[in-house]
Amino acid sequence: MDKPILIGPFTQLLPMTGLPLKGALNDGQLPVIQNGGLVVSKGKILKIGLFEDLRSNEVQIHPLEGKNVCLPGFVDSHTHICFAGSRARDYAYRNAGKTYLEIAKAGGGIWDTVTQTRKASQKELGEGIVYRSEKHLKNGITTIEVKSGYGLSVDEELKMLRAIKQANSKTKIDLVPTCLAAHMKPKDWNQGEAYLNVIINELFPIIKKENLANRVDAFVEESAFSAEEIKPYFQKAKEMGFDITVHADQFTTGGSQVAVDFGAVSADHLEASTEKEIRLLAQSNTIATALPGASLGLGCAYTPARKILDAGGALSIASDHNPGSAPMGDLLAQASILGTFEKLSNTEVLSGITFRAAAALRLSDRGKLEPGTRADFVVFPTENYQEITYHQGQMKPSHVWKNGAPIF
Ligand code: NIG
Numbered sequence: 019m020d021k022p023i024l025i026g027p028f029t030q031l032l033p034m035t036g037l038p039l040k041g042a043l044n045d046g047q048l049p050v051i052q053n054g055g056l057v058v059s060k061g062k063i064l065k066i067g068l069f070e071d072l073r074s075n076e077v078q079i080h081p082l083e084g085k086n087v088c089l090p091g092f093v094d095s096h097t098h099i100c101f102a103g104s105r106a107r108d109y110a111y112r113n114a115g116k117t118y119l120e121i122a123k124a125g126g127g128i129w130d131t132v133t134q135t136r137k138a139s140q141k142e143l144g145e146g147i148v149y150r151s152e153k154h155l156k157n158g159i160t161t162i163e164v165k166s167g168y169g170l171s172v173d174e175e176l177k178m179l180r181a182i183k184q185a186n187s188k189t190k191i192d193l194v195p196t197c198l199a200a201h202m203k204p205k206d207w208n209q210g211e212a213y214l215n216v217i218i219n220e221l222f223p224i225i226k227k228e229n230l231a232n233r234v235d236a237f238v239e240e241s242a243f244s245a246e247e248i249k250p251y252f253q254k255a256k257e258m259g260f261d262i263t264v265h266a267d268q269f270t271t272g273g274s275q276v277a278v279d280f281g282a283v284s285a286d287h288l289e290a291s292t293e294k295e296i297r298l299l300a301q302s303n304t305i306a307t308a309l310p311g312a313s314l315g316l317g318c319a320y321t322p323a324r325k326i327l328d329a330g331g332a333l334s335i336a337s338d339h340n341p342g343s344a345p346m347g348d349l350l351a352q353a354s355i356l357g358t359f360e361k362l363s364n365t366e367v368l369s370g371i372t373f374r375a376a377a378a379l380r381l382s383d384r385g386k387l388e389p390g391t392r393a394d395f396v397v398f399p400t401e402n403y404q405e406i407t408y409h410q411g412q413m414k415p416s417h418v419w420k421n422g423a424p425i426f
């Protein structure tokens with residue numbers, strides 16, 4: 019039988035354990051094990067502690083050279099990496115002064131990607147997801163949520179969700195699928211309500227039957243679905259046992275109230291949230307997700323992350339990687355930059371891309387390193403964890419392990 023593997027020594031090992039899910043965090047609270055080690059067996063963490071204490075005849079040593087900092091593999095809890103085509107033209111228009119909504123009305127925006135995604139085969143979409151996932155894996159992301167939402171018909175949403183499933187079997191990164199059939203009112207339907215009825219009655223049962231997703235999302239916004247219009251969709255999703263997540267308060271408020279009313283696992287975006295919405299979220303079990311990549315892509319305000327944390331909310335930070343509002347797709351760079359604008363501690367930033375992000379996907383087996391969690395971890399070539407956010411995404415991991423095996 020294979021012996022458990024002892025990996026290390028790590029100059030600093032950050033297990034991200036013992037920290038609360040909600041509220042502000044300072045760096046004095048961050049547990050740091052100096053000269054730590056991890057014992058891994060069958061894809062999971064068996065033991066964590068001082069490297070020297072973990073040595074024994076029972077383990078096989080996988081030695082690491084030089085100075086290094088180890089953290090749980092990062093979790094990106096909100097992306098749209100299943101798509102075809104580019105929206106570079108939108109980006110140029112936007113930088114020439116046109117707004118996101120004006121561009122959408124002029125034929126750009128989400129509908130442009132829907133048109134291009136509908137032309138792609140399931141195989142092509144799957145290949146695109148694998149390609150983007152591998153890039154994320156190199157940056158230390160070991161779990162990534164992927165939404166549909168560029169199909170906007172029963173068949174096309176199914177094509178996307180099946181492509182995500184297919185991609186999941188072809189990459190070592192874990193993909194967590196979400197149905198975003200309510201991304202906007204499809205232009206080939208006169209009426210949003212009739213479209214949603216078809217989604218509820220035809221698409222949701224197939225998703226369940228084929229086990230294509232257990233999460234349902236909607237873009238709650240005047241330009242997509244209003245808080246009132248979206249209710250039957252979330253009502254049905256809830257009745258069928260789906261977890262709910264919401265694109266909320268991106269340009270106007272209303273979505274966070276819907277999220278809290280439906281007991282959503284997360285409310286994402288929140289750039290337009292005011293004190294009222296911040297309080298509402300902080301008092302709920304809904305995790306607030308900041309998407310700094312969308313602020314950088316659109317050139318607009320950041321999610322009020324500082325206020326959310328100070329009010330007692332839980333904050334996940336995700337890339338929103340998509341061809342329109344967030345083409346960059348570099349979670350660590352974006353989370354670090356959000357930290358500078360919102361005055362977040364390193365512990366808040368790192369929690370937002372590890373255990374708090376895992377909680378936004380209702381995954382309790384990752385985002386921290388303790389006996390029983392998945393052996394997903396990332397190693398950076400430095401002796402001080404502060405260097406990681408300081409380099410704003412330019413310091414790349416020297417090693418990434420997924421399910422107890424080295425990726426590199
Ligand atoms: O999260 N806000 C809605 N949906 C995406 C944008 C998708 C797109 O522009 O293609 C977002 O930013």
Ligand code: FE
Nearest residue numbers: 096098265338
């Ligand atoms: Fe999004």
